[in-house]
Amino acid sequence: DSGVTQTPKHLITATGQRVTLRCSPRSGDLSVYWYQQSLDQGLQFLIQYYNGEERAKGNILERFSAQQFPDLHSELNLSSLELGDSALYFCASSAPGAPGNTIYFGEGSWLTVV
Amino acid sequence: AQTVTQSQPEMSVQEAETVTLSCTYDTSESNYYLFWYKQPPSRQMILVIRQEAYKQQNATENRFSVNFQKAAKSFSLKISDSQLGDTAMYFCAFMSHQGAQKLVFGQGTRLTINP
Numbered sequence: 356d357s358g359v360t361q362t363p364k365h366l367i368t369a370t371g372q373r374v375t376l377r378c379s380p381r382s383g384d385l386s387v388y389w390y391q392q393s394l395d396q397g398l399q400f401l402i403q404y405y406n407g408e409e410r411a412k413g414n415i416l417e418r419f420s421a422q423q424f425p426d427l428h429s430e431l432n433l434s435s436l437e438l439g440d441s442a443l444y445f446c447a448s449s450a451p452g453a454p455g456n457t458i459y460f461g462e463g464s465w466l467t468v469v
Numbered sequence: 470a471q472t473v474t475q476s477q478p479e480m481s482v483q484e485a486e487t488v489t490l491s492c493t494y495d496t497s498e499s500n501y502y503l504f505w506y507k508q509p510p511s512r513q514m515i516l517v518i519r520q521e522a523y524k525q526q527n528a529t530e531n532r533f534s535v536n537f538q539k540a541a542k543s544f545s546l547k548i549s550d551s552q553l554g555d556t557a558m559y560f561c562a563f564m565s566h567q568g569a570q571k572l573v574f575g576q577g578t579r580l581t582i583n584p
Contacts (some may be wrong), residue, residue, distance in 0.1 A: 357513070357515075386570065388571065388572075390572075397574060397576050397577070398560065398572075398574040398577075400571040400572065400573070403569060403570065403571060410569065410570075411568075411569030411570070411571055413569075413571060443512060445514060447514075449570065454502075454564075454565075454566050454567065454570055455501075455502035455519075455521060455564060455566060455570075456570075457504070457516055457519055458564075458570075458572055459516070460506075460513065460514035460515075461513075462511075462512070462513050463512055463513070463514075465512075
């Protein structure tokens with residue numbers, strides 16, 4: 356158990372819909388990351404938050420957005436869903452301080468768009 | 470931009486054998502971090518080992534060790550006395566020392582340990 360908690364573990368939704376994925380980081384971690392794992396794109400970095408502020412952005416679509424709340428939990432919002440958005444979405448967290456700290460992953464949220 | 474390449478899509482060995490997974494990366498930076506993550510059938514991403522580029526000594530974690538060749542930009546993972554529970558996808562990842570603290574992953578190597 357990495358200490359990173361993600362909900363829901365699985366969800367199935369229709370095209371055009373909107374979903375929210377939730378993440379609680381490890382105790383004491385200030386950074387939260389979102390990654391997408393799909394068959395064709397592999398593991399892709401989406402976005403990073405640090406203590407409530409956006410720190411870095413990767414290959415995140417405009418239809419997707421995220422935020423980190425004062426209690427440090429984070430949400431990833433996916434809207435106008437398309438079939439190609441079906442993937443495993445990971446949340447991860449790391450401790451503050453020196454760069455290069457290990458990033459710990461949650462169990463992921465399986466999203467299926469039908 | 471940094472890239473990570475894992476040239477072995479699949480590997481298969483017998484239990485108790487030693488296996489080496491290859492990883493090369495491309496960067497112009499001198500200071501960075503390298504990781505191996507394991508993803509078993511449960512799909513959870515589990516850290517196997519971490520290497521700091523400015524440390525010449527190869528990292529070791531029990532049966533797992535790395536061969537870090539900085540000049541060659543190579544970072545291979547050796548698994549000794551392989552066990553059935555080592556069956557998983559293995560991902561090599563790069564993290565820059567500066568800028569965004571994000572992981573850049575290779576495409577992965579699917580390792581099967583046979584009884």
